[in-house]
Amino acid sequence: xxxxxxxxxxxxxxxxxxxxxxxxxxxxxxxxxxxxxxxxxxxxxxxxxxxxxxxxxxxxxxxxxxxxxxxxxxxxxxxxxxxxxxxxxxxxxxxxxxxxxxxxxxxxxxxxxxxxxxxxxxxxxxxxxxxxxxxxxxxxxxxxxxxxxxxxxxxxxxxxxxxxxxxxxxxxxxxxxxxxxxxxxxxxxxxxxxxxxxxxxxxxxxxxxxxxxxxxxxxxxxxxxxxxxxxxxxxxxxxxxxxxxxxxxxxxxxxxxxxxxxxxxxxxxxxxxxxxxxxxxxxxxxxxxxxxxxxxxxxxxxxxxxxxxxxxxxxxxxxxxxxxxxxxxxxxxxxxxxxxxxxxxxxxxxxxxxxxxxxxxxxxxxxxxxxxxxxxxxxxxxxxxxxxxxxxxxxxxxxxxxxxxxxxxxxxxxxxxxxxxxxxxxx
Amino acid sequence: xxxxxxxxxxxxxxxxxxxxxxxxxxxxxxxxxxxxxxxxxxxxxxxxxxxxxxxxxxxxxxxxxxxxxxxxxxxxxxxxxxxxxxxxxxxxxxxxxxxxxxxxxxxxxxxxxxxxxxxxxxxxxxxxxxxxxxxxxxxxxxxxxxxxxxxxxxxxxxxxxxxxxxxxxxxxxxxxxxxxxxxxxxxxxxxx
Numbered sequence: 001x002x003x004x005x006x007x008x009x010x011x012x013x014x015x016x017x018x019x020x021x022x023x024x025x026x027x028x029x030x031x032x033x034x035x036x037x038x039x040x041x042x043x044x045x046x047x048x049x050x051x052x053x054x055x056x057x058x059x060x061x062x063x064x065x066x067x068x069x070x071x072x073x074x075x076x077x078x079x080x081x082x083x084x085x086x087x088x089x090x091x092x093x094x095x096x097x098x099x100x101x102x103x104x105x106x107x108x109x110x111x112x113x114x115x116x117x118x119x120x121x122x123x124x125x126x127x128x129x130x131x132x133x134x135x136x137x138x139x140x141x142x143x144x145x146x147x148x149x150x151x152x153x154x155x156x157x158x159x160x161x162x163x164x165x166x167x168x169x170x171x172x173x174x175x176x177x178x179x180x181x182x183x184x185x186x187x188x189x190x191x192x193x194x195x196x197x198x199x200x201x202x203x204x205x206x207x208x209x210x211x212x213x214x215x216x217x218x219x220x221x222x223x224x225x226x227x228x229x230x231x232x233x234x235x236x237x238x239x240x241x242x243x244x245x246x247x248x249x250x251x252x253x254x255x256x257x258x259x260x261x262x263x264x265x266x267x268x269x270x271x272x273x274x275x276x277x278x279x280x281x282x283x284x285x286x287x288x289x290x291x292x293x294x295x296x297x298x299x300x301x302x303x304x305x306x307x308x309x310x311x312x313x314x315x316x317x318x319x320x321x322x323x324x325x326x327x328x329x330x331x332x333x334x335x336x337x338x339x340x341x342x343x344x345x346x347x348x349x350x351x352x353x354x355x356x357x358x359x360x361x362x363x364x365x366x367x368x369x370x371x372x373x374x375x376x377x378x379x380x381x382x383x384x385x386x387x388x389x390x391x392x393x394x395x396x397x398x399x400x401x402x403x404x405x406x407x408x409x410x411x412x413x414x415x416x417x418x419x420x421x422x423x424x425x426x427x
Numbered sequence: 428x429x430x431x432x433x434x435x436x437x438x439x440x441x442x443x444x445x446x447x448x449x450x451x452x453x454x455x456x457x458x459x460x461x462x463x464x465x466x467x468x469x470x471x472x473x474x475x476x477x478x479x480x481x482x483x484x485x486x487x488x489x490x491x492x493x494x495x496x497x498x499x500x501x502x503x504x505x506x507x508x509x510x511x512x513x514x515x516x517x518x519x520x521x522x523x524x525x526x527x528x529x530x531x532x533x534x535x536x537x538x539x540x541x542x543x544x545x546x547x548x549x550x551x552x553x554x555x556x557x558x559x560x561x562x563x564x565x566x567x568x569x570x571x572x573x574x575x576x577x578x579x580x581x582x583x584x585x586x587x588x589x590x591x592x593x594x595x596x597x598x599x600x601x602x603x604x605x606x607x608x609x610x611x612x613x614x615x616x617x618x619x
Contacts, residue, residue, distance in 0.1 A: 054460070363457050381504045396510070400507070409503060
């Protein structure tokens with residue numbers, strides 16, 4: 001879907017003549033009066049789609065504008081299965097936004113957000129300015145590429161994919177694996193935690209190893225992990241690797257990649273140890289999505305956005321809420337399911353605030369599956385709530401844990417997990 | 428915080444939400460919405476191995492959650508997740524999902540099996556799975572329009588002994604052939 005100016009005005013003008021007038025007056029955007037009832041959501045992923053939909057479900061008198069640069073979204077969860085060759089394309093992982101408009105009246109604006117004026121409550125976009133009463137940012141992650149010597153943010157990923165945002169990068173990594181000669185070496189570099197999807201790099205390791213075992217005899221994957229050990233589901237990954245990929249996976253903990261040479265297809269660890277690969281999948285260290293950083297929403301660590309654990313409102317700028325990977329959600333991992341739960345609590349408390357009702361404490365869930373082979377998966381789950389004394393989100397004791405073993409039934413449930421969560425986001 | 432002050436704060440937007448009154452404990456909707464990532468919006472599942480919770484009775488949901496929590500019912504994620512909630516939470520979630528409209532699924536089913544299942548269900552199952560499985564007696568779960576793969580996974584757990592059948596169900600199920608049971612599941616999946 002391309003959204004030209006006329007369609008944009010038609011789309012936005014449908015519910016409000018004020019909005020239409022504002023569009024005409026300013027040459028684009030939605031900068032007129034909002035009646036105190038407009039929420040703008042930036043980012044159409046696991047968090048943003050849900051926040052937009054649930055605000056409309058809870059109170060259809062609140063205007064919701066979802067701003068997203070792409071006309072579709074590709075899920076990171078399950079994208080490792082595509083890399084491993086278990087999916088022929090990314091279509092099962094791709095959603096569109098049209099039903100959020102037809103079913104819930106969410107106004108979708110395909111535009112690039114260029115800036116946020118927190119004092120004036122304006123979002124600047126490539127299609128003009130949009131004013132808001134409350135802003136929800138679900139910008140995901142960007143990369144701290146400046147911490148890797150030789151990494152050019154634009155050109156390096158064209159040959160050394162990160163594939164940590166699903167889409168063209170995911171396709172590039174699979175193509176490189178397919179083109180690699182048998183007996184080749186894949187190098188996977190994992191940054192220090194915290195990063196998006198704690199078990200993700202280890203699922204990727206498994207899926208690449210599976211691909212190599214099937215299609216590239218005598219190849220191996222060297223995993224350079226900046227962390228002292230596997231960050232999530234460690235026992236299960238080690239068990240699965242021993243069971244299926246002995247001799248294929250060379251896992252090396254506490255190996256922090258600090259330099260890359262795209263021409264030589266080489267990475268360097270702490271300036272002293274070079275590792276070469278036929279395919280290099282370098283996942284750089286991460287921070288909140290660029291727009292959140294530019295808006296001054298990151299905390300003392302300069303990477304992630306501190307928020308109120310009940311409302312997900314930024315503790316730095318009033319009226320702006322940050323959800324998903326970009327925010328600091330206490331004990332909750334940076335996962336798609338966490339973003340889904342956070343979005344619903346954020347939506348609830350925005351609607352309650354706008355209607356002068358009492359706030360409601362957060363209660364959320366995380367459920368996160370990882371595939372170890374074509375038919376076996378494992379998961380981690382937890383229930384999360386607010387600890388009033390700590391003013392932070394904590395895990396409810398006893399609720400957090402992992403699968404007892406690799407199993408086929410977990411893989412079957414994982415498939416339905418994907419179906420449900422993507423359906424929730426897109427209908 | 429007086430209403431007057433709060434009203435002013437809301438009207439002017441002068442206060443961050445966080446500075447406002449103490450928040451209430453999680454409501455039934457807050458608790459239940461978190462389930463929807465796996466069980467679908469308002470408990471209407473789009474995933475064939477996940478049950479819809481929409482239209483289940485409060486009693487059925489409370490019973491299921493208590494059994495997940497104690498380990499009496501086999502589970503993957505649900506055993507751990509149930510430990511994150513209190514009995515009062517279970518009641519709140521049960522009430523919430525019982526008020527949602529039964530979720531009609533579109534699935535490919537065998538017509539002959541549906542017909543056979545229809546003739547078997549009334550005499551064998553209808554006392555507890557009432558209204559063609561749209562409702563359940565006491566804590567009996569609603570079966571109508573559930574996904575066939577979900578029903579088949581549950582039946583396999585019953586037959587293997589992993590999940591314990593209620594006595595009355597066992598009396599009926601034990602003499603039945605696998606074909607009869609499969610036909611019954613097709614029937615319940617087809618009810619809208």
